[in-house]
Amino acid sequence: MKMMKGANRWRRQVPFILLTNGGGVTEEAKAHELSRELGVKIMPNQVVLSHSPMQSLVDKYRHRHVLVIGGAERRCAEVAQHYGFEKVTIPDDIVAWNPSAWPFTSVRDYARPEYNYSQEPIDAMMVLHDSRDWARDLQIMTDVLQSRHRVVGRADWGQPAQIVPVYFSNPDFQWSNEYPTPRFAQGAFRLTLELLHRQLTGGNELKYRLFGKPHTATYEFALTTLDDQARVLDPAHTGFRRFYAVGDNPESDIMGANNHGWHSIAVRTGIFQHPDQVAHRAELQPKDIVEDVEEAVNLILEKELAM
Template sequence: MARGGFSESKRAQDLGQILGVNILPSQVIQGHTPFKQLVNRFENELVVAVGKGEPAAVMSEYGYKNVLSIDEYTSYFDAIDPLAPYKRWTTKPDIDQNSTSNEMAKRKIAVQTQRVQAAFVVSDSVDWSRDIQVLCDILRTGGLPGEETGKQPHLFFANDDLEYQATFPAERLGMGAFRIALEAIYNRIHPIPLAFTSYGKPNPFVYGNAETMLRNLMPSLLSNLDVENSTNSGIRCFKTLYMIGDNPKIDIRGAQQAGDPWFSILTRTGVFKGKDNHSEFLADLVVDTVEDAVDFILRKECGS
């Protein structure tokens, strides 16, 4: 799974170039991939997409017809971010450069008078102070910043990882940390606690979704994969599915909760750096690298 922020088609292309193989978009699952399943609910509603990369483009590719990135949404409200003048970076909103000033003015009025029905945190927030401020404005006013308190719009997170390993030696704060910060602040300024839905590991839903995707891909996969027919439903079931991850609290815990047929492999390539297995979330196997994990799988499945 990638960390998100770009469409599955772009991820498939990038991974294909790196690995030297053809990868289909349908073979890529990201934290925000389940947002596809909410299209029928919010297809024509005004929704805001938060995160690095191209969050609005991701949602548009899923079928959302009225989605704005939080960069563009913020640009329609003067002074909504009081710290903007002190920020040394600039963020270019995802606005059609061919639009005339008159069209832009109409768009601004439309956004300022239309209630946001849902906010989707697609990937890691780039500007926590602005995004928490604007999300609090949206969520506590019923979707229209500057108005009185109203019913909270829906809020969805692509994942709930507290930390993740990047190039810096120590773990970095992830979307779960952003969610905690937003929730803590919102609950201090609003009488009703923040309501939200988090997708992503360790939610067993993610593992079930991956299994379903693999089952749907079976016609295009090699016929000698380790599968067998279910006796009562005729649905092809996997004997073993492997989860390779470096975060015991997220990856391994999720595989444990998902249960059969998941086999968890913990690597020492990221969050986990211990000598032995994790003390709380025990993996089925612990190895040094992803390559070691793949070698184990190939030996086990090929019988060598």
């Protein structure tokens, strides 16, 4: 939720984005889904998914071999290809090439084993969504990390230093669904990869880069997206006066907003329920607390009208 410069403009339209640590589909597919669910037309450029800022990696890896982890079937590979990555492999492709790579996983009909993976170095590993098979994906990722040739399925392990970059799209440790208690999210998978990497290397720390809230790459990407929207509404747009961020997750929504100078508003519809939950850490404390998103919007309008 953003307020444009110029007192009257927000009466007509306020640039806003839906900024989520979810993903696993294209921005187009998510906008379509949200439009249907909310009964409000949401454009693809109003949706920022956890992996949306990873488009900044396309320049570097467009023609290189990337291993994409997470999501249902081939969907994250399709997201990556849609972004512009041209040489994408998923773990299912490797298991289809050699089922003994992870014998507890069956070969899927959506697998496309296009290479001899023991000869085809992997240039980067990108976790775009929750892994659907932790053990298999952890095994294949550590195989690549341990390989002197950045491959899998070759007895060339013992790589002393990490030579393959690893990117994660979502730092959240847990997420909430309709179940009464939170479920493990991509952050739990990442901690597990770090643990197993230490075990296999005698204590080396995994190096990686995080996208998604509360990280800066995501807020920079969000700002660019909002500026683009604002320039359509007002070609003279040069910047925003205030940013409001509404969210339920203290570790991502509230901390991200606080750290980037956005006015944080916590809703009680998810993880955040009570200020006691965040009493011990200043960076997790919201500027305002409301029940739900509708209340948050009304609060923002009140605040802006009073200025």
